[in-house]
Each structure stands twice: as C-alpha cells, then as structure tokens.
Amino acid sequence: LPDTSPALEEEALGSFIFTCRFNQAPCNQANYSQFHHPMYGNCYTFNNKNNSNLWMSSMPGVNNGLSLTLRTEQNDFIPLLSTVTGARVMVHGQDEPAFMDDGGFNVRPGVETSISMRKEALDSLGGNYGDCTENGSDVPVKNLYPSKYTQQVCIHSCFQENMIKKCGCAYIFYPKPKGVEFCDYLKQSSWGYCYYKLQAAFSLDSLGCFSKCRKPCSVTNYKLSAGYSRWPSVKSQDWIFEMLSLQNNYTINNKRNGVAKLNIFFKELNYKTNSESPSVTMVSLLSNLGSQWSLWFGSSVLSVVEMAELIFDLLVITLIMLLHRFRSRYWSPGRGARGAREVASTPASSFPSRFCPHPTSPPPSLPQQGTTPPLALTAPPPAYATLGPSASPLDSAVPGSSACAPAMAL
Numbered sequence: 461l462p463d464t465s466p467a468l469e470e471e472a473l474g475s476f477i478f479t480c481r482f483n484q485a486p487c488n489q490a491n492y493s494q495f496h497h498p499m500y501g502n503c504y505t506f507n508n509k510n511n512s513n514l515w516m517s518s519m520p521g522v523n524n525g526l527s528l529t530l531r532t533e534q535n536d537f538i539p540l541l542s543t544v545t546g547a548r549v550m551v552h553g554q555d556e557p558a559f560m561d562d563g564g565f566n567v568r569p570g571v572e573t574s575i576s577m578r579k580e581a582l583d584s585l586g587g588n589y590g591d592c593t594e595n596g597s598d599v600p601v602k603n604l605y606p607s608k609y610t611q612q613v614c615i616h617s618c619f620q621e622n623m624i625k626k627c628g629c630a631y632i633f634y635p636k637p638k639g640v641e642f643c644d645y646l647k648q649s650s651w652g653y654c655y656y657k658l659q660a661a662f663s664l665d666s667l668g669c670f671s672k673c674r675k676p677c678s679v680t681n682y683k684l685s686a687g688y689s690r691w692p693s694v695k696s697q698d699w700i701f702e703m704l705s706l707q708n709n710y711t712i713n714n715k716r717n718g719v720a721k722l723n724i725f726f727k728e729l730n731y732k733t734n735s736e737s738p739s740v741t742m743v744s745l746l747s748n749l750g751s752q753w754s755l756w757f758g759s760s761v762l763s764v765v766e767m768a769e770l771i772f773d774l775l776v777i778t779l780i781m782l783l784h785r786f787r788s789r790y791w792s793p794g795r796g797a798r799g800a801r802e803v804a805s806t807p808a809s810s811f812p813s814r815f816c817p818h819p820t821s822p823p824p825s826l827p828q829q830g831t832t833p834p835l836a837l838t839a840p841p842p843a844y845a846t847l848g849p850s851a852s853p854l855d856s857a858v859p860g861s862s863a864c865a866p867a868m869a870l
Contacts, residue, residue: 476502478704478719479529482515491515498633500548500560509554517726522574525725529704532569532720545569547720551577551682555608562612565686570716572691574723578683579731585677589738592677601672604635614673619658622667627654691721 480487490513492506506526507515517524530547550564558564567573586592593599596609603609604617620634629643629651630636643651661667692700701715740748753759759767 476531477504477528478531478707479527480506481527482506483517483524488513495558497560503548503558503560505558507554517729520726520728522723522725525723528722530567530720530722532567532718545717547722549575549722549724551575551684551724553680556610557605557607557613559612559616565684567720567722568688569718569720570691572689572721572723574687574689574725576685576687576725576727578685578727580681580683581731581733582679582681583677583733583735584675584679585736585738589736590677591674593674594677596676599672599674601669602637604637609676611673611675615669618667618669618673619662622662622669623655623658626658627651631655685727692716692719 480491482491487506492504493508493510495503495505497503515526532546544566546569547567548560548564549567550558550560552558552563584590584592586594593609596603596614599609599614601614601618601621603613604620605613607613616634620630620636623629623631623634624636624640627643627648629648630640632642636642641647643655645651658667662669665671697715701719704719750761753764
C-alpha cells in the first residue's frame with residue numbers, strides 16, 4: 461500500500477478511534493502505527509517498538525493503562541468479508557507481528573471490555589535437552605516478516621514460499637520477497653485453484669511446514685482476563701454521545717450499536733518466568749558418584765588415590781619383570797632353548813681351540829724348559845642338547861671328523 465500522509469492518518473484514526481488515553485493522558489500520533497489487513501481493513505498498533513514515544517506503566521489498574529473508544533459503525537462493513545459486529549483486538553510483544561486471525565479477540569459494541577494482562581516467559585533448553593531454536597537461524601525457512609523469529613512467523617513464511625514456488629505468485633495475506641508479485645487474476649488466472657489445493661496440503665502437513673518450524677527457546681506470552689459491562693449506561697449515554705459529537709462530529713442513529721469501549725491494563729507489575737535447567741549436571745553427577753562410593757565402600761578421595769597408585773605400581777613392576785624375562789630368554793645365546801639350538805646347529809670346526817671340550821687325540825709332548833706355557837683356559841659348559849648315547853669306536857673314526865686336544869698347564 462502507498463504511504464499515507466499524517467493528515468490522512470489522523471483523519472482515519474479519528475474515524476475509527478474516538479478517544480485514546482494512556483495513564484490518563486491523551487494519545488498522539490507518535491504512539492501508534494498503521495497497517496492494512498486484507499480482512500479487517502485499517503489496523504493500528506499502539507506502543508510499537510518503532511514508535512518514537514514508548515509507553516511505560518508504573519502502576520497497575522484500569523486507570524493506568526490504555527483506554528479506547530472505538531467506532532463500530534455497522535453501515536460501513538462489507539458483508540462478504542465479515543459477518544460480525546465490533547472490533548478485533550490483539551495483545552502481542554513489541555517485536556512480534558500481529559496475527560489477527562490467530563490470536564485476536566472481538567470487542568462487542570455497546571459494551572465496555574476490560575482486559576487485564578499478566579506477562580509470562582518460558583525459557584527452554586535447546587540442543588540435547590529439547591527441540592527448539594534460539595533465533596531461527598538453523599531453521600530452513602526464510603523469515604519474510606520484519607520481526608524476530610516465532611513459530612507462527614515461520615509457518616506463514618513457509619506457506620508463502622510454497623505458494624511462490626508452486627503457483628508462481630505471492631498470497632496477499634502474507635509478506636512477499638523482493639522481485640515477486642502478488643497473485644492477480646488478470647496475470648495468473650488459475651492461482652485460486654492452486655491456492656486451495658496448496659491450502660489442503662498445508663492443513664495435512666504435506667508441505668512439511670509444521671515439522672520444519674520449531675518453537676523458539678524463549679517465548680513471551682500475555683495471560684488475559686476479560687470483564688464486560690454495559691456501556692454507556694442509560695443515565696449517562698446522552699451526555700457521552702454529546703461529548704463525542706463535539707469532539708469527532710459523531711452522528712449516528714442507533715447510538716449503542718455504533719460504539720465500544722476498551723480498557724487494557726496490567727493486573728500486577730510482576731511477571732512469571734519458567735526456566736528449564738538440567739536435572740543432572742557434571743558437578744552433581746560427580747558429587748553423587750562420590751557419595752555412593754563413600755556409602756558402599758567407606759573410602760575417601762585419598763583412599764581412591766592410594767588405590768590408583770598401588771594399581772599403577774603393580775602394572776609397572778609387572779611390565780619390568782616381563783621385559784627382563786623376555787630379554788634373558790631371547791637375547792642371551794648360551795641360555796634357554798634358543799641358545800641350545802644355536803649351539804647344537806653350529807659345527808665343531810667353527811669353535812676355537814680353547815672351546816673344544818672332548819679330547820680325541822693324545823696330548824702333545826710337554827714343552828721344553830724355558831718356553832712359556834700356554835694359559836689355562838676354561839671350557840664353557842657343554843651344550844646339553846647335543847648329548848646323546850656314546851658313539852662306537854667305528855663312529856669316532858669316520859673320515860671328516862675333527863678334534864682338538866686341550867692345552868695342559870704346567
């Protein structure tokens with residue numbers, strides 16, 4: 461829609477809202493913003509975050525809130541759009557869009573409606589504790605609304621994306637991205653059939669919007685309580701309508717069916733917060749384990765440390781003994797089965813003369829006087845693996861056998 465000048469906005473506001481007061485002070489143009497709804501027409505948002513002058517409530521009660529006198533003229537209604545009389549009102553957060561069809565309520569003409577509010581906040585845990593999102597950045601749906609992420613915002617944006625993808629145009633009830641036109645029968649003659657077919661699939665969750673759009677981890681709700689009374693009374697209706705006619709040129713035949721009064725205020729200046737927290741944390745888990753250990757085993761931290769040290773020492777000593785045994789078995793050639801096999805497989809000719817344990821020839825003649833006797837050598841222990849039955853004299857004379865005589869010390 462084109463932008464509306466301040467003069468026309470003031471005139472449109474005066475034709476719908478006769479009086480507006482907050483904290484017993486009159487409202488001005490800086491306290492509201494206007495938007496158009498395809499079903500309800502011109503709508504006004506009070507105390508929006510984009511307004512230059514925000515209201516602050518310092519006391520609860522009906523006299524410290526917003527008080528509106530609305531014009532609900534039935535002659536101006538379009539019968540094909542609405543079959544009810546009155547006004548549509550919704551209370552929402554300052555950074556949330558107004559979904560009048562989802563969360564609004566109707567105000568009856570000829571009745572004063574008083575709405576008391578109480579703020580409640582819910583902080584849920586995400587990640588491993590629950591399926592929620594912090595700001596919607598991890599949701600595969602683009603936010604088409606100029607507001608923060610909510611589940612309703614995501615659902616409507618998801619439907620608009622499917623509408624553009626399958627029907628070739630955007631639905632007029634929801635915002636559209638840049639470069640896309642709203643559906644028009646002159647350009648898209650069959651968009652209505654596509655829309656109703658898509659709406660049926662959306663209701664059955666065939667589009668996957670309800671599964672994609674997760675709830676936010678932080679949600680703010682306003683609990684409303686309503687009270688109704690006849691307004692204006694029989695005794696006061698004459699001078700009330702007289703004052704309205706002087707302020708806003710109010711002229712109507714059936715007076716009571718053309719006006720309604722609305723009061724919105726805080727019931728009490730406190731709010732309720734429900735926060736989720738892990739039932740078992742790492743600190744509480746370790747504390748519970750320590751308590752159970754002390755209960756069933758009667759030990760403390762020092763006992764656990766000493767037991768761990770004992771186990772560590774046993775492991776180290778065992779490892780050292782195994783390593784020592786391994787080295788003595790596989791790295792000493794004269795000991796063990798491996799060393800015996802090596803000695804047995806070595807031919808006798810390869811041994812030095814000082815290692816021949818069995819003499820097979822007569823000892824040589826004694827050395828002459830004056831010569832230096834050879835050193836006394838000690839033979840290594842015999843290779844027991846080579847011992848066997850004694851050989852016969854025929855076997856000892858087999859050609860090719862070698863023998864040596866030990867040196868004799870004088």
